[in-house]
Amino acid sequence: MSTLAGLGSALHLTLRRNWLFWLLWAVGLSLMMPATLSQYDTVIPPGTDPRIVIEPLRINPTMLALLGPAFDLYDKGGFVFWRSGGFTSMVAGLIGAFGIIRATRAEEDEGRVELIRSGPVGRHAPLAAAVLVALAGCVLMGAATAGLLVAGGLRPAGSVAAGLALTANGFFFVALGAVLAQVFDNARAARAWTAGIGVGGMFLLRALVDGAGPGSALEPARWAIPLEWPLLARPFAGERWWVFGLSFGVALLLVGLAFALESRRDHGAGLRHESLGRAYAGPGLSGAFGLAARLQRGAAIGWTAGLLVSAVAFGSIVLQIDSAFTDNANIAELVRRMGGTGEIKIAFLVAILGILTTVVAFMAVSMLGRLRSEEVRGHAEAMLATAVSRWRFAGSHLVWALGLPMLVLVLVGAGLPIARSMAGDGWDQVWDLARGAAGLIPGLVAVVGFAMLLIGWLPRAYPLVWVVIGWSIFTSWFAALLNFPEWVVKFQPWGHLSVIPRDAMDWTPFAIELAIGVALLVVGLVGYRRRSIVGR
Known part of the structure; x- marks a missing residue:
């Protein structure tokens, strides 16, 4: 039997159990950047010299550490993406990772995957179904964001790039979450490592690197932080479309790794095994x-x-x-x-x-x-x-x-x-x-x-x-x-x-x-x- 046998049935079940999760988050995140768009004229009132506000923002290390690198803040779309795009794409990544863990390791913890596999379903079908549904959710987030930005009067190319930033970062963390779901033997540990080391650790590194300012010795390190890649794609500031290929390419490698790791572990267990410990429990475990x-x-x-x-x-x-x-x-x-x-x-x-x-x-x-x-x-x-x-x-x-x-x-x-x-x-x-x-x-x-x-x-x-x-x-x-x-x-x-x-x-x-x-x-x-x- 093929390892992907029964993929259609697994996909139907995964979609049925997770469609509301993805729909609610897609709607919520797609409103973030358009909401920021409405505040542009408040920050830079019409008729005022934008340099008075923009220049201090563009070089200020505090704002760069919080929001990421500033490229073209004189463009309305560039300012909006800098103001909220980094945070929104980070949340999209967190949701992507939690979504894949919810549909894989959490389902395994509940015993549902074991029940599914008792039928004519291949070993990798549940994981493949979860990845496909998660990717569809990330695409939905990005497409809704791009559509709302275009409706708000921003350039289509930049709007599509902003939407792709959410999709690409979301899918990268979907892939990372799929790998961690194979490493750990419970959903709680997988979520903790994703949020703490994956998202939190990368955000802290990004803040330190970007806070050092343009031209610093740390600037090349940006390319080693996946959380920074959606920002380096430069939506509304001379889009670098190839950067999205970097996010999707590494994500595909991680998805392949997740399937390989799933083949090497026992059902219900993780690759990271707890040590056997002592033969007799200490007083603290009494x-x-x-x-x-x-x-x-x-x-x-x-x-x-x-x-x-x-x-x-x-x-x-x-x-x-x-x-x-x-x-x-x-x-x-x-x-x-x-x-x-x-x-x-x-x-x-x-x-x-x-x-x-x-x-x-x-x-x-x-x-x-x-x-x-x-x-x-x-x-x-x-x-x-x-x-x-x-x-x-x-x-x-x-x-x-x-x-x-x-x-x-x-x-x-x-x-x-x-x-x-x-x-x-x-x-x-x-x-x-x-x-x-x-x-x-x-x-x-x-x-x-x-x-x-x-x-x-x-x-x-x-x-x-x-x-x-x-x-x-x-x-x-x-x-x-x-x-x-x-x-x-x-x-x-x-x-x-x-x-x-x-x-x-x-x-x-x-x-x-x-x-x-x-x-x-x-x-x-x-x-x-x-x-x-x-x-x-």
Whole structure:
């Protein structure tokens, strides 16, 4: 039997289970750049000399680190793509990777792939179907974006290139996600490596390289960062169409590697095998909390190290904010909208804190997802067959998913101004930003509480928590810059909380949201105790 036998049936099933996922993300991402287009005249009012705004932006290392290389900002389309194209293509890549992992490794974890393969279906048919559906989703994102940009009056060639940037980056990370789905033996680990090392690591490298500015010794390193390739294709700035061939070519090689790796591993396992360990368990594994600590150890180390390094690295960018940046009212206003404070450097740090807070929430939800994956894999059923109660089993993972991210959030706040403090600006701001981060803890508790509520009562709806985080990322990064109404900007878990030193501390929203988060946690735990545990 051919390894692709039954591809049509596998394709039909994959499309049926994933069409809504791709449709919703395609619609959401396709609106990002057109929304930025509507703000062009706000940044550069008609009748004004664009050089007053453009030149400081084009060479400012802070903006280059955040948004990527600036090519032709005097063109309306070039300015729009620089402003939002890099972020949108990065999110497209993240969604592409999550989509392929959802349709492959997650389905294998659930036992559906095993059921499919029990029929006349070849070994590679489910993976091939998932890749084809993911590619169609990426094409849909790119085509919708290009169509809306053309409808907004931009040049067709540049609009098509902007759409291809989303498609190419999405497909590259689809291929990367397909490879990682073969390496790891569960979807949670594959997602964590994709988000942390794949997307997060590349974004940090891109920010450091681009922040060094044009002509720097680091500039050639851009070509070694796949996340940078859609930007180097230069939509609306003398398009380099061949760069898209680079993205698609490497993606095809990775897809071929994914099929080769699938042939070499056992079903239900990954290429990365856990070591056998000692013959007898140590004292730390004598209970549910010790086991949870062992299971969460790798994720805890990886997330903590990555977030702290990112905080210090992004905080160091504030040293490059110079007078040319602060003296330009339009540019300074962009940062103040994100940070919400008068002093430009503090506004920048507060804005970065808001973005990293959503990443910490990503960490917390990912770690709590281990509780759900243990149930899906049948391990929870075995644990609960012993003297371990449901309260204790759920609490053992909840402690890690809530306690460690709370600590990391405070450390991230303290790490952001370290570079500025070492440069002689004083150490009081380290304490201030640490307190500011601590003031955001109720939002984190609310997100984890919502995730626990879903696990306790609607476990199959657990992916809804990612919608909350995705919306929070959008409001942190884009809503303020696009002049969205204030109630939209604040319609997220951290929107009404005070952030020191931007705000004076207001304990009322702090207490209310903390109470809501705790209530969600309790209700979720009650539901987990009452419902049936569904194992394999």
